Amino acid sequence: MRTLLLLLLALPLLAAAEPATLIRATELKQEPATDAATVATLPENAAVEALQRKGGWTRIKAGASEGWVRMLALRFGGPGEAKKGDSGVTQLFNVARTGTSGAQVTTGARGLDADQLTNAQPNPAELAKMDGFAADAEAAASFAAKGKLSATAVEYPK
Numbered sequence: 044m045r046t047l048l049l050l051l052l053a054l055p056l057l058a059a060a061e062p063a064t065l066i067r068a069t070e071l072k073q074e075p076a077t078d079a080a081t082v083a084t085l086p087e088n089a090a091v092e093a094l095q096r097k098g099g100w101t102r103i104k105a106g107a108s109e110g111w112v113r114m115l116a117l118r119f120g121g122p123g124e125a126k127k128g129d130s131g132v133t134q135l136f137n138v139a140r141t142g143t144s145g146a147q148v149t150t151g152a153r154g155l156d157a158d159q160l161t162n163a164q165p166n167p168a169e170l171a172k173m174d175g176f177a178a179d180a181e182a183a184a185s186f187a188a189k190g191k192l193s194a195t196a197v198e199y200p201k
Contacts (some may be wrong), residue, residue, distance in 0.1 A: 060092035060093060060094050060104065061092065061093040061119060062090065062091075062092060062093075062119070062120060063090075063091050063092070063093045063101075063103065063117040063118060063119045063120070064088055064089065064090055064091070064117070064118045064120070065085055065086070065087055065088060065089045065091060065112070065116055065117060065118075066087070066088075066116060066117065066118050067087050067116055068084065068085065068086050068087045069084070069085055069112050069113065069116040070083075070084055070085075070112070071083045071084070071085055071103070071105065071108055071110040071111070071112060072100075072110050072111045072112065073110055073111070074111060075097045075098060075100035075102070075111040076100075076111075078166055078169065079111070082108055082109075082110040083105070083108050083110070085105055085108075085112070089105055090105075091103040091104060091105045091112075091117070092104045092105075093117065093119065094109075096114065097111075098156075099113060099114050099115070100112065100113060100114060101113075101114045101117055103117075
């Protein structure tokens with residue numbers, strides 16, 4: 044019973060926001076997606092509170108604004124504060140909150156979840172933007188000639 048009471052008292056600590064700083068100016072998005080509406084543009088070194096993580100995105104609170112930024116735009120801890128090693132008690136809370144001790148750091152994003160795949164919509168504007176990056180055959184040949192590159196046939200793997 045006593046252990047249960049202690050766990051219940053510790054629950055608010057598990058839900059606390061984590062202080063972070065933006066390492067570059069970034070757009071605060073309404074949803075965790077690059078094509079989501081921009082809520083605000085936040086300056087470099089802005090102090091924020093990290094609230095939730097989803098894939099490669101983190102929901103933050105910056106002053107009165109709340110939204111999503113890319114996880115790699117954040118440095119966790121207060122402004123100018125170096126990340127300290129976790130104490131045994133902090134590691135215990137990390138295990139309860141995330142299932143890990145906090146000793147490992149992972150950057151990047153997992154793949155798309157089932158809802159994202161089910162609700163995927165084409166974005167013609169982004170496709171057109173990508174088409175603008177393509178090089179025509181003449182430009183590619185000119186680039187290859189300047190770099191003294193030559194064509195090599197590569198057999199398709201079986």
